[in-house]
Every structure is written in C-alpha cells, then in structure tokens.
Amino acid sequence: MTSKTFVTVGAGQTAAVAAxxxxxxxxxxxxxxxxxxxYAPYQRPPLSKEFLxxxxxxxxxxxxxxxxxxxxxxxxxxxxxxxRVDPGTRAVELAGAxxxxxxxxxxATGGRPRTLPVPGPRPDLVHYxxxxxxxxxxxxxxxxxRRLVLIxxxxxxxxxxxxxxxxxxxxxxxxxxxxxxxxxxxxxxxxVCARLHRDNGVDIRTxxxxxxxxTTDAGVVIDxxxxxxxxxxxxxxxxxxxPNVAVAAASGLAVDDGIVVxxxxxxxxxxxYAAGDVARRYSERAAGHVRVEHFDNANKQxxxxxxxxxxxxxxxxxxxxxxxxQYGHNIQSLGPPTGELTIRGSVDDLDFTAFYTDxxxxxxxxxxxxxxxxxxxxxxxxxxxxxxxxxxEDTDLWELVEEEEVMNR
Amino acid sequence: xxxxWAAVATTKELGRRRKLRVEVGxxxxxxxxxxxxxxxxxxxCVHQDRSLVKGTLLHGKVICPGHQWQFDLDTGYEESQxxxxxxxDVRVEAxxxxxxxxxxxxxxxxxxxxxxx
Numbered sequence: 001m002t003s004k005t006f007v008t009v010g011a012g013q014t015a016a017v018a019a020x021x022x023x024x025x026x027x028x029x030x031x032x033x034x035x036x037x038x039y040a041p042y043q044r045p046p047l048s049k050e051f052l053x054x055x056x057x058x059x060x061x062x063x064x065x066x067x068x069x070x071x072x073x074x075x076x077x078x079x080x081x082x083x084r085v086d087p088g089t090r091a092v093e094l095a096g097a098x099x100x101x102x103x104x105x106x107x108a109t110g111g112r113p114r115t116l117p118v119p120g121p122r123p124d125l126v127h128y129x130x131x132x133x134x135x136x137x138x139x140x141x142x143x144x145x146r147r148l149v150l151i152x153x154x155x156x157x158x159x160x161x162x163x164x165x166x167x168x169x170x171x172x173x174x175x176x177x178x179x180x181x182x183x184x185x186x187x188x189x190x191x192v193c194a195r196l197h198r199d200n201g202v203d204i205r206t207x208x209x210x211x212x213x214x215t216t217d218a219g220v221v222i223d224x225x226x227x228x229x230x231x232x233x234x235x236x237x238x239x240x241x242x243p244n245v246a247v248a249a250a251s252g253l254a255v256d257d258g259i260v261v262x263x264x265x266x267x268x269x270x271x272x273y274a275a276g277d278v279a280r281r282y283s284e285r286a287a288g289h290v291r292v293e294h295f296d297n298a299n300k301q302x303x304x305x306x307x308x309x310x311x312x313x314x315x316x317x318x319x320x321x322x323x324x325x326q327y328g329h330n331i332q333s334l335g336p337p338t339g340e341l342t343i344r345g346s347v348d349d350l351d352f353t354a355f356y357t358d359x360x361x362x363x364x365x366x367x368x369x370x371x372x373x374x375x376x377x378x379x380x381x382x383x384x385x386x387x388x389x390x391x392x393e394d395t396d397l398w399e400l401v402e403e404e405e406v407m408n409r
Numbered sequence: 410x411x412x413x414w415a416a417v418a419t420t421k422e423l424g425r426r427r428k429l430r431v432e433v434g435x436x437x438x439x440x441x442x443x444x445x446x447x448x449x450x451x452x453x454c455v456h457q458d459r460s461l462v463k464g465t466l467l468h469g470k471v472i473c474p475g476h477q478w479q480f481d482l483d484t485g486y487e488e489s490q491x492x493x494x495x496x497x498d499v500r501v502e503a504x505x506x507x508x509x510x511x512x513x514x515x516x517x518x519x520x521x522x523x524x525x526x
Contacts, residue, residue, distance in 0.1 A: 010432075017489070020491065037456055040453065066471060068491075303489075321477070323475075323476055324478075325457075330459075330476075332477075353485055370474070371473075371474030371475055371476070372463050372465055372474040374474075374477060375465040375467055375472050375477070376465065
C-alpha cells in the first residue's frame with residue numbers, strides 16, 4: 001500500500017487534535033502540520049487567563065509534546081505561510097519552499113483579531129490577543145497602577161480585565177452595547193457578568209461607543225462617540241475575529257464568512273476539509289450553516305474531520321459549550337441563549353445554574369460555579385421538564401433525565 | 410515493600426451519593442462508586458485544581474466540574490487532553506474501604522501510539 005500524506009494548513013488546536021486522532025485511529029502515513037507562527041501547536045484559552053497572569057508557562061500550553069511528536073512521527077513546519085492549495089493535485093504551495101503534495105488537506109487556519117486604525121507614534125501601545133506573542137507583549141504592560149482600557153466586553157476582553165485587575169492594573173472596559181455579552185448569554189446573564197466585574201473594581205462602561213483611538217508619545221487617547229475622551233497607558237482591542245480565508249479563496253474553495261463545509265467538514269473540493277474557527281459547517285441541530293469560535297468546537301471538529309478523512313462516519317453536532325474563568329469564578333455555557341431563564345440556586349451569591357427554557361423544554365444552560373450541572377443539562381437539552389423540579393435544589397437533576405427515559409419506554 | 414492500606418470510609422458512608430472526599434496522609438482523595446466498584450482518585454484535578462468529588466459520574470468516567478475533563482474511572486486517563494489524573498488502588502473488605510496511599514503508576518499513554526479504537 002502506498003503511504004498517504006495528510007497536510008494541515010494551520011497548526012493550532014484543530015490541526016493538533018486531527019493529527020492525534022489520525023494516529024490513534026491507526027493512520028500510518030505522513031502527517032505534516034504547517035503553521036505561520038514560530039511555535040508548535042499550543043492551547044490558546046490560557047492566553048487571557050493563567051498564561052497572561054504568569055501562572056502557566058509556555059511549555060505547559062504545548063499540545064503535542066516533543067516525545068509524542070517523535071514517537072508518532074508527526075512533522076511540524078513552523079513560521080511558514082501556505083499560499084495556495086492546487087485544487088487538482090492538492091499540492092500545498094508554500095512561500096519560499098517546495099510544495100508538498102497531499103492526499104488530503106485540512107484547512108484549520110483559524111482567525112485573526114479585527115483591528116482598528118491607530119494613528120500616532122506609538123502603535124505598540126495598542127494590543128490584540130490571539131497568539132502567545134500577543135500575550136507576552138501584553139503581559140509586559142500589566143504592572144500595578146497602569147491604566148489599561150479594553151475596547152469590547154466580549155469574553156476575551158472580560159478575561160483580560162479579570163487577569164489585569166488581579167495584577168493591580170487600573171482597568172476600564174468600553175462596550176458599545178447597553179449590556180455586555182447579551183448576544184452570547186442573553187441580557188440578564190450579561191448583566192450578571194458585568195456586575196461581577198464592577199464588584200471587583202473594574203469600570204465597565206456600557207453604551208459607550210468608541211469613535212477613534214490614537215497614540216501620543218505618552219500613551220493612548222480614546223475618543224468616544226459623545227465627544228469625550230480618555231487616556232490610557234495601553235489599550236487592548238477585543239472586538240472579535242475575522243476568519244482566515246485568503247488561502248482557501250486562492251485555492252478555489254467556497255467561502256462565505258468562513259470556509260463552507262458539509263456536516264463532515266468537507267469543502268467544495270474533494271479531499272479538502274476545513275474545521276475549527278474558520279469553518280462554516282452545516283449543522284443539523286441549527287438547521288443551517290454555523291461558524292463557531294470556541295475551543296470545544298475546535299476539538300470536536302478536529303476529531304470529526306480526522307475520522308471523516310479516514311472514511312469513518314463521525315459527525316459531531318453537539319450543542320456548543322464554552323467556559324470562562326474570571327475572579328476565581330467558573331462560568332460555563334451550553335447551547336443557545338434563547339427563551340426564558342429558569343434559575344436554580346442563587347444569582348446574588350454567584351452560585352447558580354440558569355436553564356434557558358422554551359415553555360417547558362430545556363434549550364441551554366449557563367452555570368456560575370456549578371459546572372457539575374453541565375453534563376446533566378446536556379442530557380436535558382430538547383427535553384420537556386417540570387420547571388418547578390428544575391429550580392428545586394432538593395431535586396437531583398439526574399432524576400429528571402431518568403423520569404423522561406421511563407416515560408419514553 | 411508492603412502496602413500500608415489506609416481504612417478511609419465505610420461503604421455506607423460512600424452510600425447513595427456514590428461520591429466521597431477523604432484524606433490519606435494529608436492528600437485529598439475522591440472516592441467514587443460505579444456499577445458496584447469503588448475507585449479512588451486524587452481529588453484535585455490535574456488541570457486547574459478543582460475538586461473532582463463535585464464532578465459527575467457518567468458512562469465509566471468522572472467528569473470534572475471545572476472544565477469538563479473526562480477521566481476514565483479505571484485508568485484516570487483523559488483522552489482528549491492525553492493526560493492522567495492520579496488514581497489509587499482500592500480494597501473493600503467487610504464494608505470498609507481501604508485505599509493504598511501510593512498513587513498507581515500511570516500507563517504510558519502519552520508516549521506510544523494508541524491501540525486502534
């Protein structure tokens with residue numbers, strides 16, 4: 001049998017998980033991961049939290065240890081840009097290197113932060129956070145008493161606010177919407193998150209649109225839509241990411257705010273796949289194409305697409321899940337923030353699970369320091385439950401799962 | 410060397426909740442019961458120091474409440490992270506649960522290729 005070659009364009013979470021899955025499933029061909037960063041694949045979630053605070057080392061973030069790479073014979077090409085994949089031959093064309101002809105290609109190119117124009121002499125005072133280099137650059141500015149302004153109160157911005165304020169930095173968060181995170185967790189829970197920050201001394205200014213920012217020799221000036229302005233020693237812009245689709249487009253793949261793929265991660269060109277932040281995948285659950293920018297999605301789709309490449313049917317279409325850690329509180333969210341909220345526990349004490357319910361059907365859940373409810377919430381998704389039992393702390397939630405199973409027998 | 414088994418709890422104490430936190434020589438141990446078997450894990454999750462005893466038992470795994478890492482009850486192995494939680498040998502005799510205070514050697518999962526699943 002001729003040995004096959006599998007190449008990933010991108011070397012982040014999705015690519016690493018796909019490589020690991022291929023070896024676990026017995027694929028014995030050549031595996032090459034090509035990344036434009038100078039590092040082997042690493043975990044990004046700690047970049048705004050434990051790594052930024054200095055608690056975690058870079059080595060602890062590495063996904064595929066050297067011993068594993070050697071034993072499993074996986075090649076990692078760092079600091080290298082892919083320019084195009086020839087759709088006919090699947091030759092992966094590299095900037096300044098010989099093309100690699102692949103039997104299957106996985107696009108796992110992720111995304112890059114959306115940027116704002118920054119005139120002035122000190123562009124280095126305005127930060128973004130996506131890579132370990134970004135995190136290290138930002139880390140150097142986080143000293144007690146420094147004034148940090150975060151533009152955008154998304155999860156990345158809020159995690160940076162939490163980390164920076166616990167390091168003694170004076171933090172202001174500017175958010176154009178009236179409530180942070182309302183699109184992600186709903187208005188009421190977004191308000192809970194905002195309160196968490198305010199209680200920890202972070203100045204969150206909602207309904208505050210930024211009209212521009214510029215640097216001076218002394219710092220950054222942020223101009224607001226109401227014609228006022230504020231000054232900072234450094235700014236982090238956290239206003240979302242743009243999927244990296246340039247190479248896919250140059251290769252002729254169908255692109256629509258992400259690389260369009262089917263449920264199995266297949267692109268419009270045979271034996272070319274896409275997964276992770278960059279992929280707009282067909283989801284039966286959502287009855288349409290979705291592009292999800294969460295770690296868990298990168299993991300699950302990395303596994304699914306590796307299986308698909310081996311001809312295994314392993315579609316993953318689970319409800320989206322993510323976590324965030326802020327001020328020692330652990331937040332987790334499962335499923336879409338739709339419908340009404342049914343609360344179990346105490347919102348005031350930040351010890352609760354909020355179920356998103358549509359009538360008596362569970363659609364999702366949001367937990368603060370109750371991660372133990374996430375697995376059972378997953379089982380309850382789409383099921384009809386007794387809402388009174390859901391809020392009753394004396395009811396074991398697993399009993400609601402079992403009841404339903406009995407009813408369906 | 411002979412193992413000094415430590416009596417940590419009775420099966421009744423583990424009881425209906427099937428989860429119990431005990432201490433052996435100053436180390437927090439999480440006991441779990443599934444399908445009549447008792448398992449002992451280091452209670453502090455290798456990932457972010459959360460308490461595993463607050464976790465969920467499901468399909469032969471203990472699931473950490475912190476970030477949903479899923480550890481195999483028999484081996485402590487977390488497949489998608491490729492890491493192991495320390496586990497301890499357990500002996501049950503006349504309703505008393507004994508735990509070996511020395512963690513079991515972890516299987517060399519991260520160095521070799523996995524068997525085909």
